[in-house]
Amino acid sequence: RGSWMTRLKSGLRKTGSSIATVFTGTKIDEQLYEELEEALLMADTGVKATQHLLDDLKQRVKDSKTTDPAAVKGLLADALADLLAPLEKPLVIGEHSPTVIMVAGVNGAGKTTSIGKLTKHLADAGQSVLLAAADTFRAAAREQLGVWATRNTVEIISQEGGDPAAVSFDAVTAGKARNKDVVLVDTAGRLPTQLHLMEELKKIKRVVTKADGTAPHEVLLVIDGNTGQNALNQVRAFDDALQLTGLIVTKLDGTAKGGVLAAIAQERPIPVYFIGVGEKVEDLETFSAKEFAQALLT
Ligand code: GDP
Numbered sequence: 001r002g003s004w005m006t007r008l009k010s011g012l013r014k015t016g017s018s019i020a021t022v023f024t025g026t027k028i029d030e031q032l033y034e035e036l037e038e039a040l041l042m043a044d045t046g047v048k049a050t051q052h053l054l055d056d057l058k059q060r061v062k063d064s065k066t067t068d069p070a071a072v073k074g075l076l077a078d079a080l081a082d083l084l085a086p087l088e089k090p091l092v093i094g095e096h097s098p099t100v101i102m103v104a105g106v107n108g109a110g111k112t113t114s115i116g117k118l119t120k121h122l123a124d125a126g127q128s129v130l131l132a133a134a135d136t137f138r139a140a141a142r143e144q145l146g147v148w149a150t151r152n153t154v155e156i157i158s159q160e161g162g163d164p165a166a167v168s169f170d171a172v173t174a175g176k177a178r179n180k181d182v183v184l185v186d187t188a189g190r191l192p193t194q195l196h197l198m199e200e201l202k203k204i205k206r207v208v209t210k211a212d213g214t215a216p217h218e219v220l221l222v223i224d225g226n227t228g229q230n231a232l233n234q235v236r237a238f239d240d241a242l243q244l245t246g247l248i249v250t251k252l253d254g255t256a257k258g259g260v261l262a263a264i265a266q267e268r269p270i271p272v273y274f275i276g277v278g279e280k281v282e283d284l285e286t287f288s289a290k291e292f293a294q295a296l297l298t
Contacts, residue, residue, distance in 0.1 A: 004285050007277050009295040011253035015043045016296045018256075023073040028061060032069060036076075044228030045259030049266035053079050077297040083262055084289035089271035091218065091246060093127055093182055098175040100183045100208060100215035102168075103248075104201055104238055105222030107189035110250030110276055112141060114222050115186050116148035117284035118248075118274065123152045127181040132171030133158035134204055135188040145186050151281075155180075164188065164200060165207040172211035185216070198241040205242060220273065222248045228257030235268050244268075250276030253283070258296055 009016075019039045022032060033054060040050040056079040061072055093099045105111035115131070122129050131149050133156060135141040142158050149156035155178070157171040168185050175183035187204055191197050208215050221238045223231040231249075238244055252258065252275050264270065272287040 004277050004283070005291060005295060007253050007283075008275075008285075008292070009298075011255065011277060012258045012296045014254070014256035015258035018042060019076075019297065020073065023069045025069050028067060028069055028072055032072070033058070040259055040262075042256075043259030044232075044257040044263065046229065046232065046263030046266065049083065049259070049262040052266060053083065053262065056082070073297055077293045080262060080297065081290045081293040083265050084292060086269040087247075087261065087265050087272045088287055088289045089246075089273070090286065091273040093122070096212075096214055096217050098130070098172075098180040098183045099217045100172055100175070100185065100212060101218040101220060102185045102187065102201075102205060102208065102216040102242075103220045103222060104187050104242065105189055105248075106234060107138075109189065109222045109224045109234075110248075111189055111222040112144045112148075112186065113279065114248045114250060114274070114276060114284065115145065115184055116151075117276070117281050119148055119152045119154060119184065120281050121274075121284055122182055123154060128179070129154040129182045129184060130171060130175045130178065130180040131156040131158075132168055132183060132185040134164040134168045134171075134185050136160070136162045136164050136167060137188050137191055141186065141188070165203050168204045169207045169211045172208055172215055176212065183215075198237070201238075201242055218245045219243065220246045220248055221270075222250060224251050225249045225260060225275075226251045226255040226257060228255075228260045229263070231260050232263050232267065235264055235270065239268055239270065244270050246271045246273040248272070248274045248276065248284075249287075253277040261292065 022035045060075040133142045133145045219242050274284050277283045
């Protein structure tokens, strides 16, 4: 665990260093709070979460009676950890057989990589996994998912040029018949122009429910932590359309916009099941509010 914290810490350095400089002065005054406000906004914390953190921090400073700016940084870490705490929730597998997990995300967010990482994570934990290649529009997506399936020796339902909803239906049906623990449905992140992504995803969700009345059990969105407020906009749009149950936030190993997690906590506190901290298959970690706040602010 030590190494990924180091990676997260150095990855968040771009975000953290601009915030840290605020606390290098000698006085706790209005100027410090103004500079902090600016640094938080620059880190894509968003107006509401920034205001919340500043109000909370001022109260903590008052209660602690400290006069040392360096101590304020620690208090900010506490305030941030409290704000992020609702995002900390484990992905539970085993309540359904199989647990059907639909995964969405715009192209480039790191969806395919994250599904590969998640497949390995689940397989390592002894879960039997079936992959569904429901991004039938992009040949490369299907191929890439096939590579992950082979590498982890898990089965895959994939059909060249097939209908995404039909592939998803078949996968859930096969998952039940073959007694799989988990069915992971990879969906498209972009469609050929005339088609509407959200309608396509809603259709997949409906059809999955037809195959199994309680499914999907999880609807995850993969977002690129490096895209800040853009990622928050994606959370809003996908949540409105699909009622998300969880997030995977990628690329936290090199972002100046790590504040976006606070913005998400403030506006759409959807659990962050995993964070991506690198391109390698083992670079997937469970999210801890306290560790994240510490990595950012120490
Ligand atoms: P997709 O289009 O959403 O399926 O995105 P991909 O999974 O193909 O990932 C896009 C790029 O982001 C690839 O070069 C990945 O290696 C990279 N990537 C994905 N997750 C992470 C991460 O957590 N950290 C870093 N540094 N790169 C990542």
